Amino acid sequence: DTEVTQTPKHLVMGMTNKKSLKCEQHMGHRAMYWYKQKAKKPPELMFVYSYEKLSINESVPSRFSPECPNSSLLNLHLHALQPEDSALYLCASSFRDSPYNEQFFGPGTRLTVL
Amino acid sequence: SQQGEEDPQALSIQEGENATMNCSYKTSINNLQWYRQNSGRGLVHLILIRSNEREKHSGRLRVTLDTSKKSSSLLITASRAADTASYFCATDRKTPLVFGKGTRLSVIA
Numbered sequence: 001d002t003e004v005t006q007t008p009k010h011l012v013m014g015m016t017n018k019k020s021l022k023c024e025q026h027m028g029h030r031a032m033y034w035y036k037q038k039a040k041k042p043p044e045l046m047f048v049y050s051y052e053k054l055s056i057n058e059s060v061p062s063r064f065s066p067e068c069p070n071s072s073l074l075n076l077h078l079h080a081l082q083p084e085d086s087a088l089y090l091c092a093s094s095f096r097d098s099p100y101n102e103q104f105f106g107p108g109t110r111l112t113v114l
Numbered sequence: 115s116q117q118g119e120e121d122p123q124a125l126s127i128q129e130g131e132n133a134t135m136n137c138s139y140k141t142s143i144n145n146l147q148w149y150r151q152n153s154g155r156g157l158v159h160l161i162l163i164r165s166n167e168r169e170k171h172s173g174r175l176r177v178t179l180d181t182s183k184k185s186s187s188l189l190i191t192a193s194r195a196a197d198t199a200s201y202f203c204a205t206d207r208k209t210p211l212v213f214g215k216g217t218r219l220s221v222i223a
Contacts, residue, residue, distance in 0.1 A: 004156070033210070042202055042213035043157065056210060090156055099144040099206040100164070105156035 004106035006091050012112045015081060021109045023074040023091030029104070031097035032074040034066060035090040037108070043090055049074060050097040081113045118146075118186075118203040118214030126220040133190045135217040137203030138183075146179055146186050147204045147211065157202065160188075195223045 004025045013019050023032065031050050035043035048056035049068040057066075063085075065077040074091055088108045094101040121136045137146070145164045149157040163170045163179045163186065170177045176189040190197055198221045204211040 040218075042215055045210045045212075048210055088154065092157075099211075100162070102147065102159040102162055103157075103211065104159070105149075107156045108154070110154070 004091055004093055004104050006089075006106035006109050008109060009107065010110045010112075012114065013078065013081065014114050015083070017081075018077070018079045020078065021076040021089055021091075021111075023076075023093075023106055024072055025093040025104070026072055027093065027095075027104065028071075029093035029095055030071060031094045031101070032068065033092040033094075033103065034074070034076050035092065037088045037090055047076075048097060055097060078111075081111075083113050086111055086113045118205050118212070120201070120203060120214045120217040122217060123215070124218045124220070126222065127193055129193060129195055129221055129223050131193055133193050133197070133219055133221070135188045135201050135219070137186045137188070137205075137214055139186075139203075139205045139214075140184065141205075142181070143205045145206065146177075148175075148177060148186075148188050149202045149204060149213070151200045151202065151216075153199070160201075190219075193219075193221045195221050197221045 007022045034046040037043045046060045047066045052068045063080050067075040090108045091106040092103040094103045118137045118139045147162045148160040151157045161172045174191045179186045200216045200218050202216045203214045
């Protein structure tokens with residue numbers, strides 16, 4: 001199994017809602033990533049987990065809360081989001097958190113905040 | 115910022131032609147990677163070239179790296195309509211990867 005899966009594919013939420021994005025991989029990768037991508041822009045890194053521990057938080061607002069329950073799963077909990085948080089949220093994984101490892105991306109969750 | 119800058123921002127070619135995209139970056143790197151993204155989807159890794167390599171091939175892809183000029187190029191030969199996508203270079207000195215702004219390639223059948 002060489003893919004990263006993400007659920008849901010689309011999500012519409014109000015500013016007072018709480019929702020979660022889910023990412024899963026079964027490639028034995030020990031590094032997992034969340035990216036945010038606005039239209040016609042490159043992906044921007046949000047969080048990195050290495051061996052289930054948060055290793056990088058790119059100054060992301062606390063309304064985004066990541067969680068790595070085990071080596072195969074990565075969640076992104078969303079609460080009190082703003083309309084400007086609407087974007088494509090991409091999950092990725094790599095063998096290790098190393099510059100020499102390619103990253104495998106999921107198809108993304110298209111999030112709309114009303 | 116060590117973000118890469120792709121050039122051109124958009125490129126439109128006929129099927130069968132070659133497409134060349136360039137990437138420039140600002141700081142020294144460990145390696146440079148190229149990714150493809152079909153509209154609104156996840157990114158797909160194409161090729162990684164290490165800082166001590168000058169050229170690398172993978173199928174119809176040819177990547178060059180000039181560390182003295184801090185630049186890389188991606189050549190897609192004999193393009194196909196299915197090559198229509200955005201192409202990003204990604205650089206790093208340490209993790210994480212930093213993606214350039216991308217080149218949007220349109221291959222017209």
